[in-house]
Amino acid sequence: MKFDLPKELASIIKVIGVGGGGSNAVNHMFKQGIKGVDFLICNTDRQALDISPVPVKLQLGEALTEGLGAGSQPERGRGAAQENLDEIRQLLGDRTKMVFITAGMGGGTGTGAAPVIASVARELGILTVGIVTMPFQWEGRKRKQQATTGIDEMRDAVDTLLVINNDRLRDLYGNLTLDNAFEHADNVLTTAARGIAEIITMTGKVNVDFEDVKTVMTGSGVAIMGMAESEGEDRALRAAQESLASPLLNDNDIRGAKYVLLNITHGTQEVLMDEINDITDHIQDAAGSSADVIWGYCRDESLGERLRVTVIATG
Template identity: 45%
Template structure:
């Protein structure tokens, strides 16, 4: 599914110091996934035929493979769990895997997509439930609303739009992991990343790049105005900034990026940043910004607000309280 496509893309681009683990209930899909380790979930329950878009099946399948998942995650400092929410396997198994990772002491980061509206109401409702469960478990949950990708490039064919989502998921994992694992112009250690992401809550990601003579300012403005980051960042509690540029990028340019973002955030917000030199970014600066501590209703938009509103109306009418 969605997560395995990202794993394939990660295998293609390569991430320093990271190991990839593909998990799926669909044996055939798993066969065509490139990963360091593979785990077939729910051998008994699904017989390798997928979860049939039912998150309960995905959850049961992950619980059946709990021992294998525990072994695979043994000793990990940080675990990224990436999936497309809305279907059966990702929505059902991701919270189970997140809980295992968290119990084993890993800093646990979920990176998930919310389905396109055209994928249907049921898929969207599944995604909302999955999102809320993930939010309760992981340290930081980076959310990519697919619908916003259409704003980035409205004329994209659908399969290309999904590829763009994979690309953003991959860049998020690579951008965070390599701040720690790769030697750069300005490095971070794992404690820095943990400090921002330990209780990060819901997070959004913005990416921008520029190759003009004002590239530092332009790249950061593009990252901040990225449709995926459709939120007022001034209320965020933290930010992780990765500035990437060619061999000609100066430390001064990297500082400009960080200062520009700092000015937009709350003065109490915890900001960490790193700068990496990449040979394939000649004359270009790319900024990846992850803003933590965002309110999730802003991500889910009006539908979610309506549901919450309707719920509180019913609570008032019936004199009962729903337990989430």
């Protein structure tokens, strides 16, 4: 399958969806748009690839699975990715400095292939961030067990791993329809990828650049991330507080983190010095005095009068 990326269009950041869940999330991200990234999907299921709007795609394990998926067997997903190691290297290209690998853990392709793709990326010296979901409880015990094993393998293969527990969506949003549940999961994955990528791709007066992100995320293990928006009176403090209570945090606490990457994004209403103070003080207090808080701010007109706070804690 062809996947040539025009050199002048190739971004330093790529988002790769692996398997059914990962590809669905990247389809969603592609439609939503994240500034300054290239999207790619890798799957064993030929039919799912054909209907995806994402232009760059790679069919994994054509000889092994004959385009029919991995049948919820991670070992088949692993074998499928190993069949295409050269294509995966080519897909990552020369310019890539950072890659997000997103997958739903518990099935066959995502669970088995995502760690293989992550290992290739790290061998190439690319900053590799995994964003994966734990299945809903009702998806069954076997899927949960396979997911736990897959997450352990991902943790060893990536620089930084964000784990999103789908069951938290039930706690936050109540008894959803199946379609709504998976849509919320896709939204959370999109928020995570956008939150990190746009820290790098959107320029601001006080800028967090790629080297800052690298410092915080290289070899850091499991990361904690939160993101929230607020407007009106006390918008800054509310956004800071809500970012630490967001579904991405998965019941984790940032206290004791070594590094915290903090990005403040304003829209048409400029951020005030006191607001920056409120946010940085709140995050520093939550993380503890020894945490190195690296912060920046930028402008995104689409926010209007809202203020967005993104927090990533590692170490």
